[in-house]
Amino acid sequence: MSKRYQVIIVGGGPVGVGLALELGLRGISCALVERRAGLHNIPKGQNLNSRTLEHAYFWGVLDQLRATRIMPKEIPASGVTGYKNLMSEHWFALPGREVTNAYYFQGNDRLPQYEMERVLRAKMASLPNVEARWGWSVRSVTQDAGSVRVTIAQENGAGSDVLEADYAVGCDGGQSIVREEIGIERGGTDFDQLMVLAVFRSKELHEGLGKRFPVRSTYRVLTPELKGYWQFFGRIDVGEGWFFHSPIPNDSDRKTYDVHGLIEKVTGFPFKADYDHVGYWDMRVAVAERYQVGRVFIAGDAAHSHPPYGGYGVNNGLEDATNLGWKLAATLQGWGSDKLLASYTDERRAVFKETAEDFIAARMEIEGNVVENFSPEKDPAAFKKAWASLAEDGTARLGAYAPHYEGSPVIAGPPGGVCSAHGSHTFKARAGHHLPPQTLSSGRNVFEELGPGLTLLAFDAEDTVVAAFERAAAEMGVPFKLVRDTFGGGREAYEARLVLVRPDQYIVWAGDVPPMPPADIVGKAIGRGS
Numbered sequence: 001m002s003k004r005y006q007v008i009i010v011g012g013g014p015v016g017v018g019l020a021l022e023l024g025l026r027g028i029s030c031a032l033v034e035r036r037a038g039l040h041n042i043p044k045g046q047n048l049n050s051r052t053l054e055h056a057y058f059w060g061v062l063d064q065l066r067a068t069r070i071m072p073k074e075i076p077a078s079g080v081t082g083y084k085n086l087m088s089e090h091w092f093a094l095p096g097r098e099v100t101n102a103y104y105f106q107g108n109d110r111l112p113q114y115e116m117e118r119v120l121r122a123k124m125a126s127l128p129n130v131e132a133r134w135g136w137s138v139r140s141v142t143q144d145a146g147s148v149r150v151t152i153a154q155e156n157g158a159g160s161d162v163l164e165a166d167y168a169v170g171c172d173g174g175q176s177i178v179r180e181e182i183g184i185e186r187g188g189t190d191f192d193q194l195m196v197l198a199v200f201r202s203k204e205l206h207e208g209l210g211k212r213f214p215v216r217s218t219y220r221v222l223t224p225e226l227k228g229y230w231q232f233f234g235r236i237d238v239g240e241g242w243f244f245h246s247p248i249p250n251d252s253d254r255k256t257y258d259v260h261g262l263i264e265k266v267t268g269f270p271f272k273a274d275y276d277h278v279g280y281w282d283m284r285v286a287v288a289e290r291y292q293v294g295r296v297f298i299a300g301d302a303a304h305s306h307p308p309y310g311g312y313g314v315n316n317g318l319e320d321a322t323n324l325g326w327k328l329a330a331t332l333q334g335w336g337s338d339k340l341l342a343s344y345t346d347e348r349r350a351v352f353k354e355t356a357e358d359f360i361a362a363r364m365e366i367e368g369n370v371v372e373n374f375s376p377e378k379d380p381a382a383f384k385k386a387w388a389s390l391a392e393d394g395t396a397r398l399g400a401y402a403p404h405y406e407g408s409p410v411i412a413g414p415p416g417g418v419c420s421a422h423g424s425h426t427f428k429a430r431a432g433h434h435l436p437p438q439t440l441s442s443g444r445n446v447f448e449e450l451g452p453g454l455t456l457l458a459f460d461a462e463d464t465v466v467a468a469f470e471r472a473a474a475e476m477g478v479p480f481k482l483v484r485d486t487f488g489g490g491r492e493a494y495e496a497r498l499v500l501v502r503p504d505q506y507i508v509w510a511g512d513v514p515p516m517p518p519a520d521i522v523g524k525a526i527g528r529g530s
Contacts, residue, residue, distance in 0.1 A: 004164045005031045011171035015300030015317035017120040021059045022325030024127035035137040043236045045113035047311030050104035061123045068115040070237045079218030087268030092391040103425045105437045105447040141181035148295045169297045176302035182293040188285040194250045197279045201240040204271035228368025231266045283307050285356040291345040304352040326503035335477045339527030343410045351403040354421035406432035412509035427493035429510035453479025457499040459487035472519035
């Protein structure tokens, strides 16, 4: 007889485990199925943005995550970009994600993904309502009107089992079995480009770059013949640990390709290195046409994948987990709805599609055009101006990346609003946008007072309106917390006396006077309104 859960999660990487934490901490029973018993030793997904560290705070693992940081805190997450090689006279250093930290409750951080996974797994193991099946893989996924069944088998054994749940989520990567089983197609750009990934140790590289640049987290090289594709170094530590990505000819012999020779060409000087890993992958952008079929969802790389440029991958995947997690929990607890669940695709697909097209592929095209069409040998002045424009563009993109859900059906957003990765950072409270932090009169940050359901921030607000929100939530069975304070002390920066916040810290509605009855706003937030 199959064992019953509320949610089955397929895939035990950071997105799957993050979703298990989001659900488990909300009292939802889960089974997590992962074929890997151990952890990868490849230091991908290192650049954790401020939003991801907010998730860590709410999951109760913030201090543990920060304690695993290998890089010294004073080393920024930003990097150096050089022309043709890192010894070129033409280079610039961009600011990092630190430039937007003020608009979030937590600052960004940098650590290898396997260290993050270790912390998340330990937290998940402490939750009695989450059962992990390490070393098991999925064989089939079926569903009917009331449940999902997932057949699993041991990777290194004869065991098999059938798990049953109300819902299932595929967090099982770019080759997702769950996505294939439910028939979701993915589309996007195939760059027809073979890439190499090397992980190595070299004190000589650290010393050589240290003579030229302040210590940075990353180093990129742009070369005319590579069409804007990066040759990219990332530090694992300050001393000797590195990883390196680069395009290589598609007909390269993977067994004999001179990876070290390529790396020396990119750095611009010879050095010794010890290699821990060399692998190859194909560069492409792929976005699923939808993120849900019936009772089955996909998240993370199962829903979207892209070249590992800009630190968008794991951060977007964890945002998927948080977005979907509270909606599943709300529906299973009786105060959500099918419409609320459907909004997961509406919100997250639009954001990632623009992330891939406008912040990754478009940046590669812009940079490729500059290095292909301008040359310091042919026209030094024109090249210098064009090269400087790349630094300006990179800095502008940091500020312009501000995902929001203005067009979501469960947000009381502006007329004609859309869900988008493009936005701006401000302390003004805006429907569909992330809640900016502010200090309350108590000295605590507003984030420390948010509840597990809807939270109404009321700053010298009209009592009758506040009471109407409270009454509406109670009648609909919605967990509700009221936070009262004065409209001063910095909180006037919200430009709204009332701010209704949902469980993932996005704003449902903000203003002084509701444009509709408060009951309609609460109903809309949980998918029960128009």
